[in-house]
Amino acid sequence: DADVTQTPRNRITKTGKRIMLECSQTKGHDRMYWYRQDPGLGLRLIYYSFDVKDINKGEISDGYSVSRQAQAKFSLSLESAIPNQTALYFCATSSGLSGEQYFGPGTRLTVT
């Protein structure tokens, strides 16, 4: 089984809808991250969390919120989706010791 999983893998939604992207990990890592990938821009950090009670904004957090339900689960929500949130979203985890980041398979989100 994959160490970092994301659901759904693909999603099409309409403008104004609320949507949640979920991430789970079995690596036992404390740090979790949400990135967004856009063509020509690479990946940019949306939110990150060091543990259940420690959540921090990244460089492009506007329009997004997150929830760290447990050490292994980190969800990203779009409260009211808009078309420019159409992108590929990645969850990643890392151990505080090694710092190596491990990525999930990504979620392709399309907002129409």
Next chain:
Amino acid sequence: AQTVTQSQPEMSVQEAETVTLSCTYDTSESDYYLFWYKQPPSRQMILVIRQEAYKQQNATENRFSVNFQKAAKSFSLKISDSQLGDAAMYFCAYRRSVGSSNTGKLIFGQGTTLQVKP
């Protein structure tokens, strides 16, 4: 703020040949990590190679090697004996040195799409 720049949006190489992907970065830090990630059509982000800034020796992983020039803030990836399976988008990434006050976040370049011709 740290930035990472990949100035080659697309590159192509003949199978079995060698290709070099360029990456430059800007930072005022002296201790940091640099990475190359591969993203094939499956979308999965795969770590190819990493380099610690305090190490003078260039990292090597099988057919993949880097040319790390700290003073020039340059970090290029060389792929030798290119294979069809190397076709992918490649991202250069930077991370500050791990520490208790460090976010551990990665700062990515724009990506370079590598085409391998048979």
